[in-house]
Amino acid sequence: MTRNDELALDVEGLRMRYGSTDVLHDVTLQVRRGEVVCLLGPNGAGKTTTIEILEGFRMRSAGRVSVLGVDPASGDEAWRARVGVVLQSWRDHARWRIRELLQHQGSYYAPYSDSEVQRPWDADELIAAVGLTEHAHKKLRMLSGGQRRRVDVAIGMVGKPELIFLDEPTAGLDPEARREFHSLVAEVSGQGHTTIVLTTHDLAEAEKLATRIMILDGGRIVADGTAAELRDSIAGEDQVSWTLDGERHTESTTDATKFIFDLFKEHGDAVADLDIKKASLEDTYLTIVSRAEERAQTDTIGGAA
Numbered sequence: 001m002t003r004n005d006e007l008a009l010d011v012e013g014l015r016m017r018y019g020s021t022d023v024l025h026d027v028t029l030q031v032r033r034g035e036v037v038c039l040l041g042p043n044g045a046g047k048t049t050t051i052e053i054l055e056g057f058r059m060r061s062a063g064r065v066s067v068l069g070v071d072p073a074s075g076d077e078a079w080r081a082r083v084g085v086v087l088q089s090w091r092d093h094a095r096w097r098i099r100e101l102l103q104h105q106g107s108y109y110a111p112y113s114d115s116e117v118q119r120p121w122d123a124d125e126l127i128a129a130v131g132l133t134e135h136a137h138k139k140l141r142m143l144s145g146g147q148r149r150r151v152d153v154a155i156g157m158v159g160k161p162e163l164i165f166l167d168e169p170t171a172g173l174d175p176e177a178r179r180e181f182h183s184l185v186a187e188v189s190g191q192g193h194t195t196i197v198l199t200t201h202d203l204a205e206a207e208k209l210a211t212r213i214m215i216l217d218g219g220r221i222v223a224d225g226t227a228a229e230l231r232d233s234i235a236g237e238d239q240v241s242w243t244l245d246g247e248r249h250t251e252s253t254t255d256a257t258k259f260i261f262d263l264f265k266e267h268g269d270a271v272a273d274l275d276i277k278k279a280s281l282e283d284t285y286l287t288i289v290s291r292a293e294e295r296a297q298t299d300t301i302g303g304a305a
Helices: 048-053 099-107 123-129 144-157 175-190 203-209 225-232 256-270 281-304
Strands: 007-018 021-032 034-041 064-069 083-084 164-169 195-199 212-217 220-223 238-244 248-255 271-277
Touching: 007 195, 021 212, 021 220, 034 048, 034 099, 034 164, 034 203, 034 225, 034 271, 048 064, 048 164, 048 195, 048 281, 083 099, 083 144, 099 144, 099 212, 123 144, 144 175, 175 195, 195 203, 195 271, 203 281, 212 281, 220 238, 220 281, 225 281, 238 256, 256 271
Parallel strands: 034 195, 034 212, 083 164, 164 195
Antiparallel strands: 007 021, 007 064, 212 220, 238 248, 238 271
């Protein structure tokens, strides 16, 4: 069991109800300090509601929630100074210059800084950290999409938060800007001092950035683990294809290594054009969500009976 002081997030039995509709059903999760966790799920799964409760922007119906040791429902300004939020879009004045904006934002955190570690970033240091030194004097309206997203992250980081929430961080970015943003997140998480929780619909992004993935569906956590652990939990996803006597064959197997060994043991050099397709995170995700929805439907029918 993880000690409380090692946890950035500790959630038990979280429920959210709108009228007679339950959006979240007994969500329980823990995130250790320094982890990069991705919350995946189809539209309507409850991701946004969960994140907003953790951020303190929405009140829950029931359950226990601890974020950096504080219930976000009663978090004060000092607690909020420890949490960074990077939204999908941030409304601002396009005429702000990067350095001026970050200096202004940093001034809000100064009253809550009681140590060198907690002191807000110096604007120029933060600009360098997000790779925008050459653009520090530019107005926001002059930036590219990738540069603008780096400013968003800088705004979320300006108070040197212990925890950062990233909501669909690369939505709308072109491939180059997305790659730049991934590098930035890797740099921040690589320092080991900051916990990152992100939501995304990009499964490749989740696999690249996250040390752990949680899948939310129907208001419940239906899977939790690394990408490799989630793939291993789904049987029959690896596909082995080969040609034998001019005929093409394809077989699904949970143990590709043993299957291929047995194949060559039986047919030897007659096996040609061998190809192995490992289960992708997308395959795993779709299978987990499909199974969860089938269980939910069965439970509903059983309850109605």
